[in-house]
Amino acid sequence: MSKVVRQIGFDEGAYEAREKENVVVGGEIIRHRLSSRIIHWAVGVTFFVCLVTGLPVWTPVFGWMGALVGGLSVCRIIHPIAGLAFAAASLAMAVQWWDEMKMTKEERGWVGPKLLEYLRDAANHEKIGKYNGGQKVYFYTSKLGALGLLVSGVVLWYPTSFPQWIREVAIVLHNVTFIMFAVSLVFHIYLASVAEPGTLNSMTRGTVSKAWARIHHPKWYRELMGLEEPKR
Secondary structure, three states: OOOOHHHOOHHHHHHHOOOOOEEOOOOOOEOOOHHHHHHHHHHHHHHHHHHHHHHHHOOOOHHHHHHHHHOHHHHHHHHEEEEEEEHHHHHHHHHHHHHHHHHOHHHHHHOOHHHHHHHOOOHOOOOOOOOOOHHHHHHHHHHHHHHHHHHHHHHHHHHHHHHHHHHHHHHHHHHHHHHHHHHHHHHHHHHHHHHOOHHHHOOOEEEHHHHHHHHHHHHHHHHHHOOOOOOO
16 A cells, blocks of 8 residues: 555545454454444344334333324334344344354353353453453344244234234233344444443444453453464
């Protein structure tokens, strides 16, 4: 890259993050390539649309939200379509990130009583790779939740095609899954912004600082810096 290009403000990290990840560029590390970030935000945006169009139908308390998109009748049209888009984006995310989300032997402690212990010591856990056990648990549960919303949503979309007991189960499943998904999303946003400053940057421009990687994901940092051989 020429010196002239650099002098006019060329952002090498953001440029490289279009197609690459797990690469060190200057004082930054590319964490998420452009396609990963697009899929991530597609999941977020479609869920938000589902939220805005679903809550007014769910309860009159959120009826004011319906006015934002043209009323309840419009909500009932948009909601299932947005739900399908959300399911498609979630599937794309599962396919793209599946290999990186495989649980290691050390991370299995995140599933069970040791969860709080790991959470308290997460920043100092030397064995944390690119994703910690909590992030992987969230990945699997969110994809399972997306499946639950899709299956129950199809039943509610075509209620006359199913027996009454299936409709009743679908209503409970849709409501409970949505509530759990929404609550977990609040924590996800909190952890990605206030709790760990610098994390959100990885989903906007695709990079994180070396200091951030060294503190929050030390094993991944050591591998990228050549201080440790990646586990095959």
